[in-house]
Amino acid sequence: MTFAYSSAELQAILVPVAVRGATSAVITGIAALRDAAPWELSFLGNTKYKPEVAATRASIVLLPADYVGAPAADQAFFLVENPSAALASLCARIEQALWPRSEAGIHASAVIDPAAQIDPSATVGPLCVIEADVVIGPRTIIGAQSFIGRGTRIGADCWFMAGVHLATQTLVADRVRLHPGVVLGSDGFGYDSSSGKHLKIPQVGQVVIADDVEIGANTTIDRARFSRTSVGAGTKIDNLVMIGHNVVIGRHCIICAQVGISGSTTLEDYVVLGGQAGVAGHLTIGKGAKADGQTGINTTVAPGTFWKGSPCVPYQLEQRINVLRQRLPDLFRKVDTLAEELAELKKGN
């Protein structure tokens, strides 16, 4: 259980236009209409699920103000302007309870270089390491056991969960959210192999993260060879993603889990990459282009196009090919038959 609210408490939070019925249940969960148990709240977010309202076991149901119908025994209908918005406001409330705002200040167990500048309104959790010349902005929270390397600058209102790692000279703007195990600024993967050995090419660039970016657990973003590996404002990156050195990611992109982007590739704004997709190096992916899960992008991609397959082809074509390839056994048989028939015919002539 992550929370517990009575019907009265939920009315105070959600301020429904009207309430039908009543329940003594204490609500400790939220679930879809068909899955809900009596200790859960449910909601009609999409009218196509309207038929499920009558049968739901949820003790409280958020419904649009014009909903017609009566609750069961020990069940309350909360009529609201917009059930989805009401649910979101409830979830935001629960989120605050789950992660109560830490007090400002630096935990006594953290190891802080005297040359670090940490805003007095910021929070640094237990057992963090903050190196020299780090700057941390107002109200930013650095979760426990995080590492912030030399010369890194972090803006305002960032929220880093415990256990993130920002290497030397990383730049992070405002309202950036990082999940545990994120690594920013590990070396790019670059070697000079001309001698038969792989000689390290120093990776002396940075990682630069713009406003409102969120990065998922255990994702890694390599520092540039020189200049910058960058992620644009509003872009959201899922877990276990790999972003290579000198990659430039635009604004408002969506990068799903386990995607890999090779070095020096550019994603323009609003690009969407499905899970486990891979992008080769030195390419440009145009604005708003999309790739399905597991796509292998090995070519520059025009804005607004949609890709699938490895190596990728346009989505509709790949869908077509995937139907036809399942008919390959038939096709081979058919061609054999045609060849035989033709041979017969030629013999006959």
Add this chain to the structure above:
Amino acid sequence: MTFAYSSAELQAILVPVAVRGATSAVITGIAALRDAAPWELSFLGNTKYKPEVAATRASIVLLPADYVGAPAADQAFFLVENPSAALASLCARIEQALWPRSEAGIHASAVIDPAAQIDPSATVGPLCVIEADVVIGPRTIIGAQSFIGRGTRIGADCWFMAGVHLATQTLVADRVRLHPGVVLGSDGFGYDSSSGKHLKIPQVGQVVIADDVEIGANTTIDRARFSRTSVGAGTKIDNLVMIGHNVVIGRHCIICAQVGISGSTTLEDYVVLGGQAGVAGHLTIGKGAKADGQTGINTTVAPGTFWKGSPCVPYQLEQRINVLRQRLPDLFRKVDTLAEELAELKKGN
């Protein structure tokens, strides 16, 4: 070297039915018959390798009680009921030596909230962070530098290696084993993009792990949007796996390395997913279904079926297609020839 046993010590551990020959070697390794060096022990686990016994350089060989044959000079044959079982018992002994049971108690360097309840028989390693309202059960070991977030409950006899991360309100049952870098309870990847920006949908559910689950290094399991992301009893998950929000995994599943499972998908019991397989969201994978490595599952899958390819098709069909696609160059040529021949024939008519 991780261990060192004399022949006499190994006899005391393994209690063979009979011993043939003798060796003065100190055994510091275990290896397959054909790979073994004189300082290693080997074993006949599968009768098909019987011909390799005579040539093995291992100084000690575990053999079935009815094995006929004599050892070489400075070599001992240990005859046992079941060589594989004997080997397992030896490995379990070595495992105890490698990870001697830590003393119960909390390391002085750990940062523990006063409102955490830690069983006196449990162990909390150095530099851990344990937040408020955490409950840790009997004999559970929390490895060094781990983070256990607010309100998390952990059962009995769990073994968490160093450096695991359990976010707020995670539930873990008994005998769960976690490897370094595991992240449980990072936020699910959910946004409302209707405005052109990606607005965060709060992720206020939990991660729930049942008894006897094992989770590999750097694997991430996201918390539910609401309700639960869950892993059933006895399921084993390898390294670098991504499990999305609201996924429900049944009992006794096997999830190999680098698999990704998208949000709200259900795996019934005994599902097996090969390495790097990906599963789309909102699907059901039936009981005992299997997918080969790199499979892309984009459809609900019936129980007991076996799948391959991206997008997936039934295993046998995919195998067939993979043979035929290599013959595509021939097929294209053949069809061209047929077309020419047919044109000739029509001309002739």
Add this chain to the structure above:
Amino acid sequence: MTFAYSSAELQAILVPVAVRGATSAVITGIAALRDAAPWELSFLGNTKYKPEVAATRASIVLLPADYVGAPAADQAFFLVENPSAALASLCARIEQALWPRSEAGIHASAVIDPAAQIDPSATVGPLCVIEADVVIGPRTIIGAQSFIGRGTRIGADCWFMAGVHLATQTLVADRVRLHPGVVLGSDGFGYDSSSGKHLKIPQVGQVVIADDVEIGANTTIDRARFSRTSVGAGTKIDNLVMIGHNVVIGRHCIICAQVGISGSTTLEDYVVLGGQAGVAGHLTIGKGAKADGQTGINTTVAPGTFWKGSPCVPYQLEQRINVLRQRLPDLFRKVDTLAEELAELKKGN
């Protein structure tokens, strides 16, 4: 900004054969000729970019000694023997400034077992945990918050970034470089499933890393069931790679990001695996063999061969197939037409 050099400072570092022109710019970045801004240095590393020199906005350009041409206003040409080598020497200098050599010694906040042997010239960062019987060689740097498990031995001149995890009895040779989140020695993924449950097979082997290996962020290498999982000298491994138990990797291999290698597979020397490639278990990949990104290797591979596709086929054949599969819609149509024509013809006969 990660560095700032005046033209005079750069001349002192790079010692050009000659300088043409002059600039008052302070150089704070490095960029390719066409991308460079006035505060950046650029270079002519490949003669094919010669036409770009005249138009570059870089204030300082490294050029070969025989370059003919004059700089723009407030621009300096540094003529050097080898512009790429000069750039590398500059980057090495910058790298030293980014990561100034830590002082030798053990940080007061680290938790060190009294039975660990740490060379006096080595550095152990803040909040590290070093268990019993660990040996750390001369000049090796163990970054902050790292975990070094019981009995692990680390050679000379290694550089571990913050937050690495070496489990019990890992062996690391000299000049090994590990990035944040690396896990060496997590358990192999092995179970005996004959009973319907998955019973743990103890994983009591080791991980052994040879000289000059580099391993990327959040990569995991599992310990062997028994004996060793090993990585040969000079091999470079990128981020988020998974290497299974008992894998043997040769010397000077290149393993790109998100590759997965299943248990007991052997890579001979100089193997190159592209990003997201997967290799099944118990295979041998011959010396110098290569696989493209996302390749699925399910077969033993001869030395020097190049593979692509999942499951893999020889690179050239796969390229051919990928062209032809896009023509499948045409082929199906053509065969239908042929069949109709043939039927007409037979009717006519």
